[in-house]
Amino acid sequence: MEKRSTVPAERRRGLASSLESHQVARMAHSVEEHFKFKLAEYDRRIRTLVYQYDAMRSVQLDILARCLPTTGGLVLDLGGGTGSLAAAVAERFPTTRVQIHDTDPGMLAFARERCSVFGDRVDFIDKSFAEPLPACDAVVACIALHHVKNMPAKGRIYRNIFAALRPGGVFANADTLMDSRPREREHYFAVWRRWMQARGHTEAEARQHHANWAEEDYYPPLSTELRLLGEAGFAEPDCFWRDEHQAVFGGIK
């Protein structure tokens, strides 16, 4: 079993925890109202912080449409904490089941509230995405696997994903890619800061977010991701879509 580092749970929640910290003062009285508030706030703020969040989502859904069976099927959402991607999958594919794998009980509670409308079609699994996965038709993740800073460990996760997929099944990971060359990196981070600034953050705040996330996230170059995917068994690892530093990549088994 992968142990995820000594970073405290509060920090591990990364982006999500930085989003939640803005919400505490205005917390509503009932749990239900509290979650409704958090969901609305999360959904708004995530789009101010993550470059091309919506674009990645629609690419993932379109890839699933190509690869899922016409009815039924099981999709795993790794690190799906907030349930945002799982809900989008359950809504677009009304007979498909979705399992969210996450280690943070608070995030799973968050997802449970969001996905309650889908009844038992969405399951909430309190388990690390580094552990072996059940047989499935597709695996997705959104801004979650960048928490794995150790590349051999990420390679093992990709091997588990490949093993879990049925032939023809797809892995589509929406995440950030970075370049190891300083000039390219600076370009990508500048683009990203401008995205945040256009959505209400000051430049200083954008720089601070990047500094905070650097403690717990690692964004490998595309070449590293494709190599790990190839070593995991994907014959033709692919970048399905990319805009600057943000991408949807993976492979079809």
Ligand SMILES: C[S@@+](CC[C@H](N)C(=O)[O-])C[C@H]1O[C@@H](n2cnc3c(N)ncnc32)[C@H](O)[C@@H]1O
């Ligand atoms: C930034 S959030 C992204 C949540 C969601 N995918 C979205 O797009 O809104 C990252 C999630 O990964 C989860 N996570 C981090 N390490 C994990 C691990 N080893 N196993 C399972 N989940 C993990 C965190 O708890 C958190 O819910």
